[in-house]
Amino acid sequence: MTDKIGVGMLGYSFMGRAHSYAFKNMPHFFSPPPAIPELVSIYGRNVSNVKLAAENYGFRRFTTDWRNIISDGDVHIVDNCLPNYMHHKVSIEAIEHGKHVLCEKPLGMNAAEAKEMWETAKKGKVKAMVAFNYRFVPAVILARELVKTGKLGRIYHFRARYLQQWLIDPNFPLVWRLDKDKAGTGPIGDLGSHIIDLAHFILGDIRSVYAVIKNFIDERPLPYNSTKMGKVTVEDAFVAVVEFYQGAIGTLEASRFATGRMNYNNFEINGENGSIEFNLERMNELKYFIKEGDEKTHGWSNILVTEKVHPYIAKYWPSGHILGWDHTFINEVYHLIDAIVDEKDIGPLGATFEDGYRNNVILDALVESATEGKKVNIHY
């Protein structure tokens, strides 16, 4: 019989639900699995909600005190899906209790927090990973491979934009994500962190940034009292130009005011010999242009990344049967558990806490640049 590995989940809503799904389904696809995850315990503040989550997700027990998860002897992996301001404290404590940690992004509220987390992880003997799940999209891994193997040649341009539309309505309430104290930043941390991680993952470190941020709607109704208005304290959107150490130039942008863009995490890379483009709304596809073979037939190819030659796909379904957004987390927890069981490194495929720190450095730089109206050179 395959070994079991115990999972403690912090949070049951959006990310908690996605991660629980992933642990539960990993052995369904990765056969034989490195270990079979056991859904041991789940934490949430609301007792009836967390009880229902435990039942529906399949956790053995639940708790309303997160320290119970960290001290639970059956738990080997602590999965930190708490809000950003709880990442630092809880993850460090978990590592110090000898638990492996999977932590949601952005790693810290700022680079200083993230650096402490990274340092704690270095001292610990456990695996620590940041949940940058888009690294585990098969099309993204393919994109990275095309760049890293030199297939595209020297890279000249990178442009990424992560666009959503859910704040367009001025009556949308002032949720915690619009509160600087809880979220740190707006789309910079929420969406920008993803595209910055992809830039790092595929192309490498950023050398400078210049950013503009903007607020379109200053006040919104309070969540629990819609007759009262409160102030939006994070940016509504940012645009930036960047330079990479490797020589490319590019643009970054994130907004939650882009009508018609539901979850448009889009990047394009132009190299000397070819180009690629990705869009999360069509995450099973990769657009690819290569200057090879008969020039008459050069074109932008739409690769359906659902074939058994593609990353992870042999574990799933036959040709042309697409994966969903939540499958990225299955690949992610497989990667983590495989690293734990077989004592492998998290990186470079998985995001280490060092990657999380370098990500936070750029987030800080974007804020600094936009606030002070000047270019910021990056020193990690």
Add this chain to the structure above:
Amino acid sequence: MTDKIGVGMLGYSFMGRAHSYAFKNMPHFFSPPPAIPELVSIYGRNVSNVKLAAENYGFRRFTTDWRNIISDGDVHIVDNCLPNYMHHKVSIEAIEHGKHVLCEKPLGMNAAEAKEMWETAKKGKVKAMVAFNYRFVPAVILARELVKTGKLGRIYHFRARYLQQWLIDPNFPLVWRLDKDKAGTGPIGDLGSHIIDLAHFILGDIRSVYAVIKNFIDERPLPYNSTKMGKVTVEDAFVAVVEFYQGAIGTLEASRFATGRMNYNNFEINGENGSIEFNLERMNELKYFIKEGDEKTHGWSNILVTEKVHPYIAKYWPSGHILGWDHTFINEVYHLIDAIVDEKDIGPLGATFEDGYRNNVILDALVESATEGKKVNIHY
């Protein structure tokens, strides 16, 4: 606590794996679920394979005798994912044992078999459903709604093609799907049954068919002895023209020789006021043209069917987070269990055994037309 409902699975490979996934994950998304499926027992012929499947999928026990599933007192739903020639016998026996049945498509090897199965189901007190899972794609349900509510007006044209490419290589072995005794037909039953079901589901009954079938490669290496060749006894592709009782005309086509088409289940409907197009390779999208509003802005709209106003989507993730092919089965088993628990009808959303029979009638007619070189009028 929510009630449990026991599931017995027949088969562990392609469809068995997909259906098991669905039962396991249904309560993860449909909260509260009508009942929580318990993965009781799974059947397969190969003992080590079925043992491993039980472990990875999460079944309590396994067996190499399918009658053990049917007679298992903990099993309430028998899920028949066996090859086509086992649908008739096993499903009838299961119904007669008082089990609810979910049976893979096509229902029978021919209309006669399917009719007996339908009649058995009518006499039983259980729910019987054919696993036409593409009915549970949110975009397909939306397509149907646009037709059924009259939004498109009178329908003039229907065209569907289900194209794959996996038989292009002449050295691909003579698997059971190429053997008439086991599969009945080639792409007619395998792929054609799906698009015919969608035609029925969305537009209604077919009145006549004229079909041409074709074999491109007559002999292939035997699966277990590639130095010997065996004869392909099913068609490699078919094309057909059809008339609908409702007045539309159309074309149907299926092939496993369509290079570049991985899983291209594509249909287009043109109505008086608008049109729709669907492609399974982009199953989270529906193309839609409607003659409404300012004529200057008429165009083919690409609806990302991932919003909470769309069928089933509120159960899953926020805006723009796409579903995978396997999620269709989660919706399907939810539909079945909801019908069982709340004593609802399977149809018209789910495919009843009557639907399965009507489907088989068309499959038979396609074969008859192609074989005899004449138009066949349909009488159900």
Add this chain to the structure above:
Amino acid sequence: MTDKIGVGMLGYSFMGRAHSYAFKNMPHFFSPPPAIPELVSIYGRNVSNVKLAAENYGFRRFTTDWRNIISDGDVHIVDNCLPNYMHHKVSIEAIEHGKHVLCEKPLGMNAAEAKEMWETAKKGKVKAMVAFNYRFVPAVILARELVKTGKLGRIYHFRARYLQQWLIDPNFPLVWRLDKDKAGTGPIGDLGSHIIDLAHFILGDIRSVYAVIKNFIDERPLPYNSTKMGKVTVEDAFVAVVEFYQGAIGTLEASRFATGRMNYNNFEINGENGSIEFNLERMNELKYFIKEGDEKTHGWSNILVTEKVHPYIAKYWPSGHILGWDHTFINEVYHLIDAIVDEKDIGPLGATFEDGYRNNVILDALVESATEGKKVNIHY
């Protein structure tokens, strides 16, 4: 100085305007041109319209008697853009007067007419060409080349549909195209002739057809008296299955009731090694799938057929500057004049009167099949 070649135009509306444009602009792009067309004379029934056309298009003179064109000593090329029922008589007379003839499609009202035209052309010493202008779309020439050079390998499937929407409105008047006496057929001859010509051009002769035709709207207001209704005497749409001598099977379809399809002349070809797809609404593009190179990067490529390596493009603009629909006629008249001046054959790139005849044979067969409800085998 380059020689001049005199052009006499029959008709000034849709096709007359397009062809006049082509003759006028050919030397603008094909430099040096084989000869410079002189717009000598234009014929039309309405004197004020034809006078205005002459002025705006740049013809030296105009006439309301088509025989004046044929007997005009300055005219070397007679361009027959008259309605279908005038193709036979006028083209034959022009050839007999020693004029080169460019005749609009379909060549004859039926195969018998077309055969006489072909025979007249064979006896004459002039060039006779059918105006199947879509042969002169660069993307179509590229498609043909990919098939003819064997790049796609053995061809298994062909499917074409020419869809428009302009008859959707039941109050659209009973124009001559809906009158069997003047038009011969409906979309069979109007649109079907184009896709059949492309099938011949790219893939070769058709061996059998089975067709269904349909009328959706039986009566329409008269063009000059909308209070009175008249009977539609041609089909509104057809669908057909076809077999090719070369071994492929396919579908053909044309309709003017396909809401949202403006000018959707679309074909797809699947071969052993690759596939192509074309859509006239994006006539500067060709979709292409080829099983070459790393399987990981196989995909449907969108070739922008606007590069100087592509057919005719070096004559036009730099990279990525697209051509319009009317440019196809510039290529076409260049081909004709080049054949005249340099005494080259019209075929296989241009459509000869033999091609026009073979086209009419299929049109007749579609009508016969649909009328009699049986498959028709083709004998040319």
Add this chain to the structure above:
Amino acid sequence: MTDKIGVGMLGYSFMGRAHSYAFKNMPHFFSPPPAIPELVSIYGRNVSNVKLAAENYGFRRFTTDWRNIISDGDVHIVDNCLPNYMHHKVSIEAIEHGKHVLCEKPLGMNAAEAKEMWETAKKGKVKAMVAFNYRFVPAVILARELVKTGKLGRIYHFRARYLQQWLIDPNFPLVWRLDKDKAGTGPIGDLGSHIIDLAHFILGDIRSVYAVIKNFIDERPLPYNSTKMGKVTVEDAFVAVVEFYQGAIGTLEASRFATGRMNYNNFEINGENGSIEFNLERMNELKYFIKEGDEKTHGWSNILVTEKVHPYIAKYWPSGHILGWDHTFINEVYHLIDAIVDEKDIGPLGATFEDGYRNNVILDALVESATEGKKVNIHY
């Protein structure tokens, strides 16, 4: 008879050829035309080339001295298609000779030059227009209309990039466009001027810019002696962030190193109620998202801007017959001649010399920002 208007053309290659085509064809489509252009005289430095051009384009005479054009009594419109450094001097002289002027973009080598040209135009009694032809793409006019009429609501985001690939090859020679003395700038003036004009045209004035420029290849072979290398003195690419007076933020980018992008002039605008996207490589289409009607059917619509309700289209062909890149110039010269004959204003549809000046101001600001590494606020 319609009046004639004499045209004198400066330049016969790329733009000279495109503009000549436009004047020749305008009356073919705009019937009756405001006046019929007469191609009077064409200027070029190379006598045999300009002679051939005159013959093939249809000019009555040619000259190798541009002053002959300006002083030609039959010439009413001087069309300045000379290199950038000749715009200022020649256009001013032409206006002072009482000729209407159509001048290629960018108007001046810098804002100072452009301002003088604008002031000269203000004093003259003639029409002066900058040849920003993309204003005359029907889809662009539609885009502008959707913004200007408030259909999209308040605008939040603008992003534009004009990408080409023709400098990728390091052996591509050091043509005049790579020489600062003749071209002024690289893609900033060549491509950037177009997207900046579209930003002005559709959205309004820019308030600030921050730009980064980059050289990827420093030296290239000399055009007439490929064994010697010369220095590239203009930028190879730029990226910028911009703020608009109207409140939106955005990004601008242009490069000739974007492999796979042939002529990718692409912009996207996100407003409160909807969004639009345009791509010149598919210039007959406009992508459009609008929050109207049933939310279930919201999607990105692909408008085929080829219908008679669309700008200029009624002058051309029936539904779905696409225009080419060169047709934009036909609309442009129609606009100019119509303004001349009917004494209308050039703006706001056509680009006035004031528009040309404002465009040059931004070009200068991009250079200044990139050179000095700081944000530049715009004061016109």
